[in-house]
Structure formats: structure tokens, C-alpha cells
Amino acid sequence: MNPTIVLSVIGIYFLILILISQLTSKNANTSTFFTADKQSPWYLVAFGMIGASLSGVTFISVPGWVADSKFSYMQMVLGNLVGYAVIGLVLMPMYYRLNLVSIYTYLEQRFGFWSYKTGAFFFLLSRTIGASFRLFLVAGVLQIALFDAWNIPFAVTVAITILLIWLYTFRGGIKTIVWTDTLQTLFILAAVAISIWLIKDRLDLSTGALINTIEQSEYSQMFFWDLKDGKNFFKQFLAGAFISIVMMGLDQDMMQKHLTCRNLKDAQKNIFWFSVVFAFVNLLFLGLGAMLYIYAEQSGIAIPANSDDLYPVLALNNFSTFAGIIFLLGIIAAAYSSADSALTALTTSFCVDFLNFDHKDGKAPRSETSKKKIRQKVHIGFSLLIFLIILVFKAVNDQSVISAIFKVAGYTYGPLLGLYAFGLFFKGKVVDKYTPYVCVAAPVISVILDANSAAWFSGFSFGFFILIVNGFLTLLGLWLISSFSNNAKV
Known part of the structure; x- marks a missing residue:
């Protein structure tokens, strides 16, 4: 695709985001940055959450993943629905009752200082790595579509990618993101729908024939029952339920948006409507993946060695200019709808959980000017950290990005799963000073x-089920250091 067209599309897109930022950040203060003053309409949050949950990883990696995993990803998505129900019925009522800004302050109330800091640390670790992986993906697409033509190094591409996020989030924070996510979700859904429609026309298929072609293809197998297989239904379903709990319900990034709703009832309507639409959209992405492979095979197009490159290569090099523009809008929207909120959530968590912006340390409250300066420095600091992680991942990556993200999540979110499970379903306290040791030991054992x-x-593979194992090991460790011998609630 012509680099001038690519640059024009990107320029117009970000001008719109910056305009939204200007409108939503008027009279914004630190509370607005962290909570959007709890005035977000639930339907706006629900629609925007689709884009934030999908991210650039789903947009590129899920279609590319179809060759190796078929439609097995839907087993996880079905499990996600159970996890979202737990979030809406168990976690949200607790968060709203305690009126939390950072959800990890619950751990201090429940266990103590070290448990609180440990939970917040594992979020910062998990979300920093996850956001870096997602931005790595979009930077790679921009490199192919634009910067390679000008011989611009990948590091410069990454720097530009992160700078663009910073420009429209550093003032309005979560209030801006609730509105930009809505626009970005619209671009994502339009891109996948138009891509499927264009491939259908290229293959000269009716809608019914298109569905039948996908069903009859080798890619459409959805359920796998071999217990040794990492794609086994029970492993994937349970992993999907727990992954949605930890990557949304125990994740400051995702919950920060839900907690901007006016009240608990609105937040629950938001999560339930979102979960239904989310399942359908993921099925669309898998269908798109099958059609991409079928189209490439029937057209004699070589399949890229890296499955993540399939959709970008076809959209930018083999489809029409219009299709390429739609793809670019979709991938940019998908990547930025996830990464921008991650950067804001990392800033929020660090300011509240480690810099005591809520004044729990007993010191005199900081002025609004002081908070703003510190918050912006933290925002810049995390931007630089993500930049460095992306460059490292570029040097070592040898697998699908979505696979890498879920693998890392299995190790880093396990301690959070164990901490909250113990807090919610067991009575009594833990010996707080030993919590960090338990939360480090569990992931190490899980890796081994x-x-x-x-x-x-005998050939058994944990797959994404390792998250549950990790959480159980954390829970077991917490039980062992518990102050009580009979903890289980009846």
C-alpha cells in the first residue's frame, strides 16, 4: 500500500482521538483521570469494552492461530462467560461496596500491607508485559505498512506508537478512554465485517455458501476431548473462566472502566451485555481466520512462516486499497483501545498503591498541582518501560503473540487468583509478611x-490450565501460612 495513504489514515485517525481528548479533559483533575468522576453511561462502557478486551492481539493473532488451533479458542470464550458472571455477581458488588479506586486496596483491608503490595506488584508486572506484547503487534504492522518503505528502524516505530498514546491520555485519563474506546470498537467491528465480506466476494460465495465452506473446512473443529492435549475442552473451558476472572475482574486496567459507571446496577448491566456480544465477536474473528487461510490456499498465496503476519500481508499486499485502509483502521483501533487504558491503569495503580495518592499513609494530602506533576512523570515512566520491553520481545519472540500473552498471564495472574480466592471464600487471616514468598514460589513451581x-x-500438557494450577498453589500456600486451621466457609 502507498505509504502516503497509510500516513494520511493514521494522521486523521489520531487527530480525531486528540479532539476527543480535548473535549473530555476539560476541567479534568486527578479524580477524573482515575475514575471519570463515576459518570460513565453503562452502555458506552460495555460497547467500548469489546474493543479493549479484543485488542490488536485478537485482531491479528486469533485469525492467524486458526491453522494450529482450529476453532478451539471458542472453548475458552465459552468459559469466559462463566468468568464474567462471577465478576458481575461476586467481585463488582464488593468493589462498589468498598468504593475502591484501586481494586488492590481490598487486599490490604483483608490481609495487610504486604499482601496488598504483592497483589499490586503482580498487576503491574502482568499488565506491563501484556501491554508491551500488544503494542509490539501494532508496531510490527505499522513497520510493514509504512516505516519499512522509508527505512525507519523498528525502535523508532515503537517510540512513535507509544508517543501517540501518551498524547491523548495524559490529561483526561480514564474519562477520555471510555469515549475513545467506543470509537475504536466501532472501527474494529467494521473492519472484521468488511474483511469477511470482501473475501466472500473474492471467492464468489453467497452468505450461506460462506458459512458452509467454513463448516466443511479443516479449520472449523471447535471441541477437543483428548485429556493429554493442551486444547482439551475441560482445560480450555476452565482456563477461559479463570482467565476472564483474573484478566478482567482482578485487573485494574479492565475494572477501572467498569467502576466509572454510576452505580453497581449499571456496572452489572454493562458486564452482562458485554459478555454476550464478546462471544459472538470472537466467533466472527475465528471465521475470518478460516476464510483467510481458505482464500490464500485457493489463490496460490504462500502462507507466512509467522501466523501473525497472515492477515496483515493479505490485507496490505493482496487486497484492494480500500480493504487495506479498513484493515489499518481496525488494527490501530484494536491495539490502541487496549494499550491506552493499560497505560492509564498502570499509572493509576502505581500512584494509588505505591505513592499513596489516597493519603492512607497519614501524611498531609498532596495538592492537585503536585498530584498532576507526579502522575505525568509516572505516565512517562511506564511509557519508557513498555518501549524497552517491546524491543526485548522483538529480539526473542518465536511464537504467536496471543499464545505468549496467555502463557505469561498463567504465571503472573496466578498469585492474584489465589489471593482473591482465599480472601473471598476462606475465613481468617494469613501471616501477612510471608505472603510475598508464597506468591513468588507458586509461579516458579508452575513454570517447572x-x-x-x-x-x-506421560505426555500430559497443562496448556492455559497452568493458570488454575498456579492459583491453587498460591491458595495452598496462603492456607499453610494462615492464622487459622479451619478456614473454609460453609
Whole structure:
């Protein structure tokens, strides 16, 4: 695609986002940055959450992943629905009752200082790595579509990518993001729908024939029952339920948006409507993936060695200019709808959980001017950290980005899962000072188990189920250091 066209599309897109930022950040203060003053309409949050949950990873990696995993990803998506129900019925009522800004302050109330800091630390670790992976994906697309033509290094592409996020989030924070996510979700859904329609026309298929072609293809297998297989239904379903709980319900990034709703009832309507639409949209992405492979095979187009490159290569090099523009809008919207909120949530968590912006340390409250300066420095600091992680990942990545994200999530979100499970379903306290040791030991043991499972357990593979194992090990460790011997609630 012509680099001038690409640059024009990107320029217009970000001018719109910056305009939204200007409108939503008027009279904004630190509370607005963190909570949007709790005035967000629930339907706006629900629609925007679709884009934030999908991200550039879903947009590119899920279609590319179809060759290796077929439609098995839907097993996880079905599990997600159970997880979202738990969030709406168990976690949200607690968060609203305690009136939390950072959801990790619950851990201090429940266990103590070290448990609180440990939970917040694991969020910062998980979300920093996850946001970096997602931005790595969009930077790669921009490199192919634009910057390679001008011989601009990948590091410069990454720097530009992060700078654009900073420009429209550093003032309005979560209030701006609630509105920009809505626009970006619209672009994502339009892109996938138009892409499927264009491929359908290229293959000269009716809608019914298109569905039948996908169903009859080798890619459409959805359920896998072999217990040794990492794609086994029960592993994927349970992993999907727990992944949605930890990557949304125990994640400051995602929950910060839900907590901007006016009240609990609105927040619950938001999560329930979102979950239904989310499942349908993921099925669309898998259908798109099958059609991309079918189209490439029938057209004699070589499949890229890296599955994440399939959709970008076809959209930018083999489809029409219009299709390429739609793809660019979709991938940019998908990547930025996730990454911008991640940067804001990281800033929020660090300011509240480690810099005590809520004054729990007993010191005199900071002035609004002081808070603003510190918040902006933290925002810049996380931007630089994400930049460095992307460059490292570029040097070592050898797998699908979505696979990498879920793998990392299995290790880093396990301690959060164990902490909240113990807090919600067991009575009593833990010996707070030992919590960090438990939360470090559980992921280390999980890594060892995952790496050696095939040899130790006759070919058994944990797959994404390792998240549950990790959470259980954390829960077991917390029970062992508990102050009580009989903790379980009846």
C-alpha cells in the first residue's frame, strides 16, 4: 500500500482521538483521570469494552492461530462467560461496596500491607508485559505498512506508537478512554465485517455458501476431548473462566472502566451485555481466520512462516486499497483501545498503591498541582518501560503473540487468583509478611511443572490450565501460612 495513504489514515485517525481528548479533559483533575468522576453511561462502557478486551492481539493473532488451533479458542470464550458472571455477581458488588479506586486496596483491608503490595506488584508486572506484547503487534504492522518503505528502524516505530498514546491520555485519563474506546470498537467491528465480506466476494460465495465452506473446512473443529492435549475442552473451558476472572475482574486496567459507571446496577448491566456480544465477536474473528487461510490456499498465496503476519500481508499486499485502509483502521483501533487504558491503569495503580495518592499513609494530602506533576512523570515512566520491553520481545519472540500473552498471564495472574480466592471464600487471616514468598514460589513451581509436564506425566500438557494450577498453589500456600486451621466457609 502507498505509504502516503497509510500516513494520511493514521494522521486523521489520531487527530480525531486528540479532539476527543480535548473535549473530555476539560476541567479534568486527578479524580477524573482515575475514575471519570463515576459518570460513565453503562452502555458506552460495555460497547467500548469489546474493543479493549479484543485488542490488536485478537485482531491479528486469533485469525492467524486458526491453522494450529482450529476453532478451539471458542472453548475458552465459552468459559469466559462463566468468568464474567462471577465478576458481575461476586467481585463488582464488593468493589462498589468498598468504593475502591484501586481494586488492590481490598487486599490490604483483608490481609495487610504486604499482601496488598504483592497483589499490586503482580498487576503491574502482568499488565506491563501484556501491554508491551500488544503494542509490539501494532508496531510490527505499522513497520510493514509504512516505516519499512522509508527505512525507519523498528525502535523508532515503537517510540512513535507509544508517543501517540501518551498524547491523548495524559490529561483526561480514564474519562477520555471510555469515549475513545467506543470509537475504536466501532472501527474494529467494521473492519472484521468488511474483511469477511470482501473475501466472500473474492471467492464468489453467497452468505450461506460462506458459512458452509467454513463448516466443511479443516479449520472449523471447535471441541477437543483428548485429556493429554493442551486444547482439551475441560482445560480450555476452565482456563477461559479463570482467565476472564483474573484478566478482567482482578485487573485494574479492565475494572477501572467498569467502576466509572454510576452505580453497581449499571456496572452489572454493562458486564452482562458485554459478555454476550464478546462471544459472538470472537466467533466472527475465528471465521475470518478460516476464510483467510481458505482464500490464500485457493489463490496460490504462500502462507507466512509467522501466523501473525497472515492477515496483515493479505490485507496490505493482496487486497484492494480500500480493504487495506479498513484493515489499518481496525488494527490501530484494536491495539490502541487496549494499550491506552493499560497505560492509564498502570499509572493509576502505581500512584494509588505505591505513592499513596489516597493519603492512607497519614501524611498531609498532596495538592492537585503536585498530584498532576507526579502522575505525568509516572505516565512517562511506564511509557519508557513498555518501549524497552517491546524491543526485548522483538529480539526473542518465536511464537504467536496471543499464545505468549496467555502463557505469561498463567504465571503472573496466578498469585492474584489465589489471593482473591482465599480472601473471598476462606475465613481468617494469613501471616501477612510471608505472603510475598508464597506468591513468588507458586509461579516458579508452575513454570517447572509446565516445562516438564510431558516427561513427568506421560505426555500430559497443562496448556492455559497452568493458570488454575498456579492459583491453587498460591491458595495452598496462603492456607499453610494462615492464622487459622479451619478456614473454609460453609
